[in-house]
Amino acid sequence: MRLAHFEQLGPVCPRCLAGRGAAVPLVLGIVEEGGATADVRWGTLVCGDPGCAMEYPIVDGAPILVPDPRGWMASNGHLLTARTDVPAAMDGVLGDGFGPDSAFNATRQHLSSYGWDHYADLDPEFGPHFDPEFGADGRRDAPAGQAGSVVRCLAAGLAPLGDAAALAAGPVLDLGCAAGRTSFELAERTGGLVLGLDLHWPLLMLARGVLERGEAVFPLRRAGIAYERRRVEARFAAAERVDFWIADALFPPFAPRRFALVAAMNLLDCVASPPALLQAVDRMVADGGGAVLATPFDWSTQATPVEAWLGGHSQRGDDGGRCEAVLARLLTPGAHEQSVERLRPCAEPMDMDWTVRMHDRARMTYTAHIVTLRA
Numbered sequence: 001m002r003l004a005h006f007e008q009l010g011p012v013c014p015r016c017l018a019g020r021g022a023a024v025p026l027v028l029g030i031v032e033e034g035g036a037t038a039d040v041r042w043g044t045l046v047c048g049d050p051g052c053a054m055e056y057p058i059v060d061g062a063p064i065l066v067p068d069p070r071g072w073m074a075s076n077g078h079l080l081t082a083r084t085d086v087p088a089a090m091d092g093v094l095g096d097g098f099g100p101d102s103a104f105n106a107t108r109q110h111l112s113s114y115g116w117d118h119y120a121d122l123d124p125e126f127g128p129h130f131d132p133e134f135g136a137d138g139r140r141d142a143p144a145g146q147a148g149s150v151v152r153c154l155a156a157g158l159a160p161l162g163d164a165a166a167l168a169a170g171p172v173l174d175l176g177c178a179a180g181r182t183s184f185e186l187a188e189r190t191g192g193l194v195l196g197l198d199l200h201w202p203l204l205m206l207a208r209g210v211l212e213r214g215e216a217v218f219p220l221r222r223a224g225i226a227y228e229r230r231r232v233e234a235r236f237a238a239a240e241r242v243d244f245w246i247a248d249a250l251f252p253p254f255a256p257r258r259f260a261l262v263a264a265m266n267l268l269d270c271v272a273s274p275p276a277l278l279q280a281v282d283r284m285v286a287d288g289g290g291a292v293l294a295t296p297f298d299w300s301t302q303a304t305p306v307e308a309w310l311g312g313h314s315q316r317g318d319d320g321g322r323c324e325a326v327l328a329r330l331l332t333p334g335a336h337e338q339s340v341e342r343l344r345p346c347a348e349p350m351d352m353d354w355t356v357r358m359h360d361r362a363r364m365t366y367t368a369h370i371v372t373l374r375a
Contacts, residue, residue, distance in 0.1 A: 001039060001040045001041075001043075001058050001061055001062065001063050001243065001245070002039050002243040003039040003040065004039075004193065005193055005195055005243040006028075006039075006040075006045075008171065008193055009171060009193065009195060009254060009258065010025060010254070010255065010258075011025075011026050011045070011063075011065060011253045011254060012024055012025055012026060012253050012254060012255060013025075013026055013047035013048070013049065013052060013054060013253070014056075014065050014066055014067045014247070014248070014251050014253045015047065015052060015054045015067050015068070015069075016047060016049060016052055016054075017067070017251055017253060018067035018251045019067070022049070023254075023255045023256075024047055024048050024049045024052065025048050026045040026046065026047060026048065026056065026065075026253075027045070027046055027048050028040070028043070028044075028045060028046075029043065029044035029045060029046040029055060030043045030044045031043040040058050040061070041058070041060060041061045042058060042059065042060075043057075043058045044056060044057055044058060045058065045063055045065070054069065055069075056069055057069070057073070059080060060205065060208065061208055061212070062204055062205075062208060062244060062245055062246050063245050063246065064245075064246040065245055065246065065247045065253040066199070066246065066247060066248050066251070067248065067251055072199070072246075076201050078103075079107070079201040079202060080201060088228075088229035091108075091219065091227065091229065092226070092227060095108065095225050095227065096225060099225075100224070100225050105225055107202050108219045108221065108227055109221060109358075110200070110202065110203065111179075111202055111203065111206060111218045111219055112218060112219055112220050112221040112227065112357070112359075113221075113356050113357055113358065114178050114179040114203055114206070114218075115179055115206060115216060115218025115219075115220070115230065116147055116218075116220060116357045117147055117148065117149055117150050117179075117181075117355070117356065117357065118147075118150055118178065118179040118180065118181035118182075118216070119147075119179070119181060119210070119216035119218070119232045119234050120147035120148075120220075120230075120232065120357075121146070121147040121148035121151065122216075122232050122233065122234055123147075123230065123232045126146070126147050145353075145355050145363055145365065146355065147355075147357070149352075149353065149354040149355050149356075149368075150181055150182055150265060150266075150354070151181060151182075151185055152352065153265065153294050153352050153354060153368050153370055154182050154185055154186075154263065154265060154292065154294075155185075156350060156352055156370055157263070157265075157292035157293070157294060157370045157371075157372050158189060158292055158372070159372075160346050160347035160372040161261075161290040161292075161346070161372060161374075169192070169260045169286075169288070169289070170192050170258075170259060170260030170261075170286060170289070171192045171193045171194070171195065171258065171259050171260060172186045172187070172190050172192055172193070172194040172195070172259060172260060172261045172262070172263070173194075173195055173197065173252065173254075173258075173259040173261070173262045173263070173284055174186055174194060174195065174196040174197065174262075174263050174265075175197055175249040175252070175262065175263065175264040175267055175277075175280075175281070176197070176198055176249055176264055176265065176266070176267035176270065177196030177197060177198050177204075177207060177244065178198055178200065178203045178207070179203050179206045179207050179210075179216070179218075180196055180203075180204075180206065180207025180208075180210055180211070180242075180244060182196070182263060182265055183195075183196035183207070183242050183244065184210070184234075184236040184238070184239060184242055186261070186263060187236065187238035187239065187241045187242050188236060188237060188238045190260070190261060192241070192260060193241050193242075193243075194238075194241055194242045194243075195242075195243055195244075195245060196242065196243070196244045196245070197244075197245055197246070197247040197248075197249060197252065198244070198246065198247075199246060199247070199248060199249075201246065204244050204246060206218055207244045208244050210234045210236075210239075211239055211242060211243070211244065214233065214234060214235040214239075215231055215232065215233055215234060216230075216231070216232040216234045217229065217230070217231050217232075218230055221358065221359040221360075222359060222360050223359050223360055223361070224359075249264065249267060249271060249277055249280060250271055250272070250273065250276045250277055250280055251280070252280055252283075252284055254284065256283045256284070257283070257284070257285065257286045257287060257289075257375075258284055258286065259284050259285060259286060259289060260285075260286055260289045260290070261285075261289055261290050261291065261292075262281050262284050262285050262289070262290075262291045262292075263291070263292045263293075264277065264281060264291070264292070264293050264294075265292070265293075265294045266294055266295055266296065266354065266368065267293075267295070268293060268295035268297075268310070268327075269295050269296065269297055269298050269299050269300075269303070269304060269309075270303045270304070271303065271304065272303070272304060272305070272308065273304075273308050274304065274308060274309075274310050274330075275308075275330055275338035278330055278331070278338075278340050278343075279338070279340060281293070281340075281343065281373075282340040282341060282342050282343045282375070285342070285343065285373075285375040286375065287342075287375055288374070288375065289374070289375050290346070290372065290373060290374050290375070291343060291372070291373040291374075291375070292370070292371070292372055292373070293370070293371045293373070294352075294354075294368045294369065294370045294371075295327075295368065295369055296354060296366035296367060296368050296369070297310065297311070297312060297323035297324070297369065298366060299312050299313075309323075310323050310326040310327050310330070311323035311324075311325065311326045323369070324349065324369055327369070327371070328345075328349075331343060331344070331345060331371065331373065342375045343373040343374070343375055344373060344374055344375075345371060345372065345373055346372055346373060346374040347372045349369060349370060349371045350369075350370050351367050351368065351369055351370070352367070352368050352370060353365050353366070353367060353368075354366045354367070354368040
């Protein structure tokens with residue numbers, strides 16, 4: 001955990017925030033170990049209210065700031081304590097033994113898909129010069145089906161907000177940062193600190209690996225349960241202004257109106273309550289600040305109960321099941337009982353392809369709906 005981020009952003013107790021709406025500052029507790037880029041690698045943060053005094057661990061440089069830290073740690077203990085020194089060949093042996101339906105291989109698939117999209121555009125094998133289908137040298141301006149969809153969609157969403165100077169008034173929050181590429185891109189496009197938040201420990205560790213070593217290391221699925229460990233040099237000029245924490249996007253652990261810019265790329269359909277996410281973004285953006293949202297509306301009951309889907313199920317309702325229509329009403333004050341109060345669209349929504357790689361012979365292309373907002 002970078003102390004500069006802790007001191008400037010002033011995180012508050014997630015338990016007090018979620019339970020009683022109180023923004024109680026966190027204070028440093030135990031500091032067991034520091035590091036070159038993680039000023040506190042092992043330690044704790046503690047709620048400043050003696051009636052709560054909840055301890056939040058800092059593990060491998062990432063503070064775990066969720067309303068129920070014990071519950072999150074109980075669910076993720078096998079990931080928090082997983083070995084990081086397993087040779088690549090033995091990763092394959094373990095994956096074969098665990099089988100294709102194991103949690104081990106499910107995690108590898110996640111890391112493969114996200115690692116590829118976030119960093120494979122920097123890999124000579126997958127970069128813009130690789131695919132001969134797109135001309136003699138493999139070049140193409142908008143490489144549909146190629147890595148880097150997250151970067152292209154973020155850039156498109158930021159464009160209506162203006163140049164970097166217009167976005168440099170304060171810190172930036174990247175909700176659902178996953179493997180971290182968007183956080184690095186936001187740092188290069190703005191002048192403030194950038195904080196990436198996510199609940200997925202393996203993806204956050206991939207991001208922290210880039211932060212600390214300038215290298216993205218992830219298993220790339222080739223076929224079946226055959227994976228190859230990829231190492232991609234990923235050095236970003238503004239990386240010193242980036243940090244990554246574990247936190248719930250529905251309860252960002254900060255006082256209101258703390259951030260000049262909030263991004264939530266492909267997160268809206270991955271939370272239990274999409275309106276609550278919009279309210280959280282509305283609450284976090286400072287007056288005059290901006291927000292960028294992207295979502296393919298790819299609903300799943302594993303993440304969002306059907307009743308909370310923004311359309312996609314209510315074909316006999318007023319919106320005819322059209323997800324983008326429900327989202328538009330939620331972003332129009334007074335148009336919906338759960339509408340945001342401050343955010344307003346500052347450009348027409350746009351749709352862009354977003355490619356997810358499953359393995360060498362399978363890529364899925366979503367159409368991401370991108371909305372740019374001002375508070």
